[in-house]
Amino acid sequence: MTILVTGGAGFIGSNFVLDWLSSSDEPVVTLDALTYAGNLENLASLAGDARHIFVKGDICDGALVAKLLAEHQPRALLHFAAESHVDRSISGPGAFMRTNIEGTYTLLEAARAYWSELGEADKAAFRFHHVSTDEVYGSLGADDAPFAETKTYEPNSPYSASKAASDHLVRAWHHTYGLPVLTTNCSNNYGPLHFPEKLIPLMIVNALAGKALPIYGDGKNVRDWLYVTDHASAIRAVLAGGRLGETYNIGGWNEMTNLDIVHTVCALLDELRPDAGGSYKRLITYVKDRPGHDRRYAIDARKIERELGWRPAETFATGIRKTVQWYLDHPEWVARVQSGAYRDWVAQQYTA
Template sequence: MKLLVTGGAGFIGSAVVRHIIKNTQNSVVNVDKLTYAGNLQSLDDIAGSSRYSFVKLDICDRAGLEALFAEHQPDAVMHLAAESHVDRSITGPAEFITTNIVGTYTLLEAARHYWNELDDTRKSAFRFHHISTDEVYGDLYGSDDFFTETTPYAPSSPYSASKASSDHLVRAWQRTYGLPTLVTNCSNNYGPYHFPEKLIPLVILNALEGKPLPIYGKGDQIRDWLYVEDHARALYKVVTEGEPGETYNIGGHNEKQNIEVVHAICELLEELVPENPNSMAAYRHSREGGNLQGSPEGFKGLITFVTDRPGHDQRYAIDAAKIARELGWQPQETFETGIRKTVEWYLANPEWVNNIKSGAYQSWISQQYGVA
């Protein structure tokens, strides 16, 4: 197969591309606009493969997309290109409307035009896989409730509303035009190569630098955490084995309060980098030397509670029974194994981190959280 992956230089998209090139014999055409969150360095491992090619292109460019389909003749589309950060959608929703709604519409039309011209065999085998989020469902308040594939949509933020809209477009193109589509809705991803505006990489990197660890509200919001490489395996399962017209929820079976996640990261850093000046070991050493520095709580002493964001959902939780039952997928990582791998990766890859943390990113963090 040849798979056209949009947003393949992003966090989840790059994991999908790496998985396909490393674990299958398929080819990948990576289409990415390379916005602030796109980073080709995340694909260094596979960039030299003869089965991989990259095209810089905006998914809102209809002519560019039609030329792309005509040249590369893909067997399937995996659509991950999206603006994806809730906080940015609150301060600047226009880009989310453009990319997530108009861009998805444009891609659907280009794909439909291409699909209509295929011969019957290739036409029946073609798939358009749209990758979405559990945030389209809104939030849950009971401890026993879970999002299923039939949970009504109730998005809370401009980001989740734009993703909900794109989900509806994809399903409408399947119902109206017969385009063989698949939709997946996933829980919060984490892992290597994650852009450091999101909670887990932000906490890891700020802690190492002795900066505040900003936590919204009381930090009691609950999320289901999914290791990104588990997600990549699930997405490949869906595009190759899923039933057209179906939706599959993908979750990690790891519900944690945000404050629990931050505590887990701090405890791992105490173990892995005790020599860091912000660790408990460094504090004890400074106390013994009569030059008191840091906090007796070590990295946890950097936790700073900030004003909660508007419309903040309280709890997300995925029921992933359908994909387990029908496609045989289960996450391989627990939260404990996945978060350890994640922290170790960031410690081992300072060059990637330094390259992605531009001045513009630093300014945005300061503006968003009110911390340096």
Template sequence: MILVTGGAGFIGANFVRDWLGRFDEAIINLDILTYAGNPENLSTLAEDERYIFIKGDIGNFSLVTDLLRQYRPRAVINFAAESHVDRSIHGPEDFIQTNIVGTFRLLEAVRSHWNSLDGKEKRDFRFLHVSTDEVYGSLARDEPAFNEAHGYEPNSPYSASKAASDHLVRAYHHTYGLPVLTTNCSNNYGPYQFPEKLIPLIIVNALASQPLPVYGDGQQIRDWLYVKDHCNAICRVLEGGLPGQTYNIGGWNEKPNIDIVHTICKLLDALRPAGDGSYSARSYSDLIKFVADRPGHDRRYAIDASKIERELGWKPTETFETGILKTVRWYLDNPAWVANVRSGAYRTWVEKNYSERTAL
């Protein structure tokens, strides 16, 4: 079996569901269930004997040690992280505790477990750390995309905390020999994403006839990766990646944020015309509202995913056009999930983050 951390969050939950849909191998999910860790994401697995959920913190060394001793997983995949830049600006301490201290304690428990193994079990064990392209900083429009040799230049408390965790993972390989793998992905989107991130925020707000906030001029460029493609890439890295190596995972889909917003509005205009609900304007795009930019907002991220394609044979299967259509349809088809999320911490967060931002 394998152990995943943070498996009730957006990417983790998609990975767990994808894994059990493809393999018979059991999976243990360790998640402390913060605001973005939603058990409802995995509710259909409640009766699946291959799925074991443990509520707990990666920073709890004793708990992780006991789990590793009891279940003896062949791999640990670390999804657990505080992951929203805006939240890190308002409250950086949680990011330091989870992303740096938590990763350190997890590594210590895994190192101890790995040292207790023998023979093939020890040789085959892997620790896969899931990270982000934001550790590389910001690119100018004409600069080449981030590759694995690009220097780290984090510009937010979030990206700095993830960069620190990446360095710890690397150090545990070079110092202790722990067989680690690191992946740095571009912006994910797809089902079950908590609506603090751009794409679900725009979908959810549009359906509720609420303003669609766009930071600054909306020309911040991101590379967009459909979450199921990301899950497939992680499986491939776990299967064939070389210990100590980093693999960048991207969608080859660079787009400005404002283009993303207009694309979603056009899809909603076609799939759920605004006049069908309480909102009577001609298009959801009428709800777009430009607001003051966030501090230190990186202008462009772009991932060069050539290495993982060249060495492991992976490349994304979804274009942005196919992936965003699937995503919008999922949110339209799952109103109960959206309603439950909106009734909780999300509402408080949106009010806090956007109430003080002046319109441009």
């Protein structure tokens, strides 16, 4: 028995692969195109491990996907691969349309062809698990109820629109062709191996370098924060027991403003790596808000708890401490991931 994981060298995908192989001997085939956010170093601890096979390739390459399915005969395809940074989707939406929509379509068609030829027992056991985001639901007001799985889709960025489209494709392939699919929509992930253009790692890395800590607008945009290994455990639960064709929202029950997040990171750094210049909060800088910035996301994760018994193991206090400590302990990883192109991107994006 084997699983095929797309995007397995990215932040969430690599944490899932590492978590899977820490508790299971079932082999993993990882497919990743190794674009800017796909880092093979994330999987370095698996070098020489016979349970893991890495394949560099594009999910839009239908022939390659079909070859991998035929060769490895996986019982499940877990689809993490995606362009995921909202800011990048605003300045360059084309890559998001290609990867998130065309790529998902290509995977669905390859999976459908493979699944249709399986024997009855293997056909019944196969799963196509699509990993998506809470951003497809749009933005919430301060007093609105959190997103439930029945919430109308109202995507507001090119990124969230492309993910909404991919969710609809997955649903259609189930209802039209019977492909056994599962979809999970998660809140904002954080934790080790996070590419430092996202809020939490960017704040940690910039603070340690004595650089400005850029906060969009007034800093009061609210997100629900989910520790990445909790996300991995939730996906395992859905893969094992989720009802076919269903969507499960995965959240951390941690609503916080961006400003509160940055203050928390600064306080931990003040404790764990004090700076002679004073509190890292002195580096906070407010910058022009990004276009169409959703005000609040919040996940209602009661369905997955009710049906599958899953709840996050980490509180935000425990998860953020582990995250900050990981970045303090891995300066070499940070240095290697910060290419010249990455520095150019941050300089371009976060201007006062």
